[in-house]
Amino acid sequence: MMTFLIFGLLVAAGAAIVVQNLLMAHMTKAVSTVLITLVMNSAVNPGRIKLFRLSGKRGCAQVQGWLSESL
Incomplete structure:
Protein backbone atom coordinates (compact mmCIF):
# COMPACT_ATOMS: atom_id res chain seq x y z
CA MET A 1 0.00 0.00 0.00
CA MET A 2 2.79 2.44 0.89
CA THR A 3 4.59 1.85 -2.42
CA PHE A 4 1.48 2.88 -4.35
CA LEU A 5 1.29 6.09 -2.34
CA ILE A 6 4.95 6.89 -2.97
CA PHE A 7 4.58 6.07 -6.66
CA GLY A 8 1.49 8.31 -6.89
CA LEU A 9 3.33 11.20 -5.24
CA LEU A 10 6.26 10.80 -7.63
CA VAL A 11 3.93 10.79 -10.64
CA ALA A 12 2.12 13.90 -9.34
CA ALA A 13 5.44 15.69 -8.76
CA GLY A 14 6.59 14.83 -12.27
CA ALA A 15 3.34 16.11 -13.75
CA ALA A 16 3.68 19.35 -11.78
CA ILE A 17 7.18 19.90 -13.15
CA SER A 55 -5.57 24.93 4.87
CA GLY A 56 -8.80 25.32 2.99
CA LYS A 57 -10.55 28.49 1.89
CA ARG A 58 -8.88 30.53 4.62
CA GLY A 59 -5.46 29.73 3.19
CA CYS A 60 -6.52 30.50 -0.38
CA ALA A 61 -8.05 33.83 0.66
CA GLN A 62 -4.97 34.82 2.63
CA VAL A 63 -2.60 33.99 -0.23
CA GLN A 64 -4.81 35.86 -2.69
CA GLY A 65 -4.72 38.93 -0.42
CA TRP A 66 -0.96 38.62 -0.02
CA LEU A 67 -0.45 38.46 -3.79
CA SER A 68 -2.75 41.41 -4.47
CA GLU A 69 -0.81 43.51 -1.94
CA SER A 70 2.51 42.67 -3.57
CA LEU A 71 1.29 43.72 -7.02
Missing part, protein backbone atom coordinates in the same frame (compact mmCIF):
# COMPACT_ATOMS: atom_id res chain seq x y z
CA VAL A 18 5.95 19.32 -16.71
CA VAL A 19 3.13 21.85 -16.23
CA GLN A 20 5.53 24.39 -14.73
CA ASN A 21 7.94 23.98 -17.65
CA LEU A 22 5.12 24.41 -20.18
CA LEU A 23 3.97 27.59 -18.43
CA MET A 24 7.50 28.98 -18.33
CA ALA A 25 8.03 28.22 -22.03
CA HIS A 26 4.78 30.01 -22.88
CA MET A 27 5.70 33.00 -20.73
CA THR A 28 9.17 33.20 -22.30
CA LYS A 29 7.59 33.47 -25.76
CA ALA A 30 5.28 36.27 -24.58
CA VAL A 31 7.85 38.56 -22.91
CA SER A 32 10.97 40.28 -24.18
CA THR A 33 13.50 38.66 -21.84
CA VAL A 34 13.93 35.45 -19.88
CA LEU A 35 14.57 37.45 -16.71
CA ILE A 36 10.88 38.41 -16.46
CA THR A 37 9.89 34.74 -16.63
CA LEU A 38 12.37 33.80 -13.91
CA VAL A 39 11.20 36.62 -11.64
CA MET A 40 7.56 35.60 -12.08
CA ASN A 41 8.43 31.98 -11.27
CA SER A 42 10.29 33.08 -8.14
CA ALA A 43 7.39 35.29 -7.06
CA VAL A 44 4.89 32.43 -7.29
CA ASN A 45 6.84 29.96 -5.14
CA PRO A 46 6.41 31.76 -1.77
CA GLY A 47 2.69 31.90 -2.44
CA ARG A 48 2.58 28.16 -3.08
CA ILE A 49 4.48 27.42 0.11
CA LYS A 50 2.18 29.64 2.13
CA LEU A 51 -0.89 28.03 0.54
CA PHE A 52 0.30 24.54 1.44
CA ARG A 53 0.97 25.55 5.04
CA LEU A 54 -2.49 26.99 5.50
Whole structure:
Protein backbone atom coordinates (compact mmCIF):
# COMPACT_ATOMS: atom_id res chain seq x y z
CA MET A 1 0.00 0.00 0.00
CA MET A 2 2.79 2.44 0.89
CA THR A 3 4.59 1.85 -2.42
CA PHE A 4 1.48 2.88 -4.35
CA LEU A 5 1.29 6.09 -2.34
CA ILE A 6 4.95 6.89 -2.97
CA PHE A 7 4.58 6.07 -6.66
CA GLY A 8 1.49 8.31 -6.89
CA LEU A 9 3.33 11.20 -5.24
CA LEU A 10 6.26 10.80 -7.63
CA VAL A 11 3.93 10.79 -10.64
CA ALA A 12 2.12 13.90 -9.34
CA ALA A 13 5.44 15.69 -8.76
CA GLY A 14 6.59 14.83 -12.27
CA ALA A 15 3.34 16.11 -13.75
CA ALA A 16 3.68 19.35 -11.78
CA ILE A 17 7.18 19.90 -13.15
CA VAL A 18 5.95 19.32 -16.71
CA VAL A 19 3.13 21.85 -16.23
CA GLN A 20 5.53 24.39 -14.73
CA ASN A 21 7.94 23.98 -17.65
CA LEU A 22 5.12 24.41 -20.18
CA LEU A 23 3.97 27.59 -18.43
CA MET A 24 7.50 28.98 -18.33
CA ALA A 25 8.03 28.22 -22.03
CA HIS A 26 4.78 30.01 -22.88
CA MET A 27 5.70 33.00 -20.73
CA THR A 28 9.17 33.20 -22.30
CA LYS A 29 7.59 33.47 -25.76
CA ALA A 30 5.28 36.27 -24.58
CA VAL A 31 7.85 38.56 -22.91
CA SER A 32 10.97 40.28 -24.18
CA THR A 33 13.50 38.66 -21.84
CA VAL A 34 13.93 35.45 -19.88
CA LEU A 35 14.57 37.45 -16.71
CA ILE A 36 10.88 38.41 -16.46
CA THR A 37 9.89 34.74 -16.63
CA LEU A 38 12.37 33.80 -13.91
CA VAL A 39 11.20 36.62 -11.64
CA MET A 40 7.56 35.60 -12.08
CA ASN A 41 8.43 31.98 -11.27
CA SER A 42 10.29 33.08 -8.14
CA ALA A 43 7.39 35.29 -7.06
CA VAL A 44 4.89 32.43 -7.29
CA ASN A 45 6.84 29.96 -5.14
CA PRO A 46 6.41 31.76 -1.77
CA GLY A 47 2.69 31.90 -2.44
CA ARG A 48 2.58 28.16 -3.08
CA ILE A 49 4.48 27.42 0.11
CA LYS A 50 2.18 29.64 2.13
CA LEU A 51 -0.89 28.03 0.54
CA PHE A 52 0.30 24.54 1.44
CA ARG A 53 0.97 25.55 5.04
CA LEU A 54 -2.49 26.99 5.50
CA SER A 55 -5.57 24.93 4.87
CA GLY A 56 -8.80 25.32 2.99
CA LYS A 57 -10.55 28.49 1.89
CA ARG A 58 -8.88 30.53 4.62
CA GLY A 59 -5.46 29.73 3.19
CA CYS A 60 -6.52 30.50 -0.38
CA ALA A 61 -8.05 33.83 0.66
CA GLN A 62 -4.97 34.82 2.63
CA VAL A 63 -2.60 33.99 -0.23
CA GLN A 64 -4.81 35.86 -2.69
CA GLY A 65 -4.72 38.93 -0.42
CA TRP A 66 -0.96 38.62 -0.02
CA LEU A 67 -0.45 38.46 -3.79
CA SER A 68 -2.75 41.41 -4.47
CA GLU A 69 -0.81 43.51 -1.94
CA SER A 70 2.51 42.67 -3.57
CA LEU A 71 1.29 43.72 -7.02
